[in-house]
Amino acid sequence: MTTTGEPLDISDIPPTPITHLSETEALMADSVSKFANEVILPKVRDMDEAETMDPTVVEQMFEQGLMGIEIPEEFGGAGMNFTAAIVAIEELARVDPSVSVMCDVHNTLVNTAILKYGSEESKRKWLPKLATGTVGSFCLSEPVSGSDAFALATKASKTPNGYKINGSKMWITNSMEAGFFIVFANLDPSKKYKGITAFIVEKDTPGFSIAKKEKKLGIKASSTCVLNFDDVEIPAGNLLGEEGQGYKYAIGLLNEGRIGIAAQMTGLALGAWENAARYCWNDRQQFGTLIGNFQAMQHQLAQAYVEIAAARALVFNAARKKEAGQDFVQDAAMAKLFASQVAGRVAGSAIEWMGGMGFVREGLAEKFWRDSKIGAIYEGTSNIQLTTIGKLLQKEYTR
Secondary structure (H helix, E strand, O other), X not given: OOOOOOOOOOOOOOOXXXXXXXXXXXHHHHHHHHHHHHHHHHHHHHHHHHOOOOHHHHHHHHXXXXXXXXXXHHHOOOOOOHHHHHHHHHHHHOOOHHHHHHHXXXXXXXXXXXXXXOOHHHHHHHHHHHHHOXXXXXXXXEOOEOOOOOOOOOEEEEEOOEEEEEEEEEEEEOOOOEEXXXXXXXXXXXXXXXXXXXXXXXXXXXXXXXXXXXXOOOOOOOOEEEEEEEEEEEEHHHEEOOOOOHHHXXXXXXXXXXXXXXXXXXXXXXXXXXXXXXXXXXXXXXXXXXXXXXXXHHHHHHHHHHHHHHHHHHHHHHHHHHHOOOOOHHHHHHHHHHHHHHHHHHHHHHHHHHOHHHHOOOOOHHHHHHHHHHHHOOOOOHHHHHHHHHHHHHHHHOO
């Protein structure tokens, strides 16, 4: 079910399990799982070692419709719901969290920004491209504005024909692959965060450059770069939404995006657990028996799976509340916080369960653990999630 923003009356709808998928969502899960295992899995280790996304993977993501999940069919997208996107993000992360985050940022932040705040002209111009071949990037963070995202120093000024942007961005996902950038800059610093405005910048715009590609601990195939803006002139039509509304837009988009990151983390945790569990129950022997037969191992495997199931319940509950038009901010923060914690614990334990085979770079176990670390950092650190949850709880319980 989808909504235009008004809460849905679900009182007459029979209750279903939180993780129950509609027929369309189930088909999405099956098709993405097949695609991830057959097409992406053979390339995962090489992409990680090369620290580069294989261009054919990007191309095939578009061919599979995974870069325009919520974009209406009239614009070339799949016309599906938010939970379908969450399902795709989770399934991709079970194989490669790097590909998953490319899909996540593109769908939950970039596409959503145009769908929610773009003019009709912007939608007609950009959504077909974003659905079929142009990767998008969301440019908010700067060297001195991470968790305090709105202390940004990038400035915009008006020109006779539009706007001019000067400054730099840091930690920007998808920047090497993207041709479309949503850039947040302050159009009126005297108004502080109320001057922040969102703009659309195309990759080949004069004055715009990718200055540095970061070398990272995990999700190495996902590009993370520094971007520079030196008198970058853009037309008036590249304003996204209204002037001075960038703060509001970014907050709303990041709340939705956190559900996507949570799904990336539950997918990662599932991938790490399944990889190790199969090894423990089918291959690794000690003292004349498979180690998965030892009660102590069974308990560890069971405990980890319970935590994954709990994290997934938080993720799908947040997604369903978002779709129903209900307040989901606290739910998104809880899902993102807990899913990233579980991903770290499970991926770390999985290495130990597999012993030497978990520690070497021949398989995927050590990669899952490295990839898990980013979950506690991007799109709001764990401390920021706790602050959000704490403030909302305080508001609820203060007389």
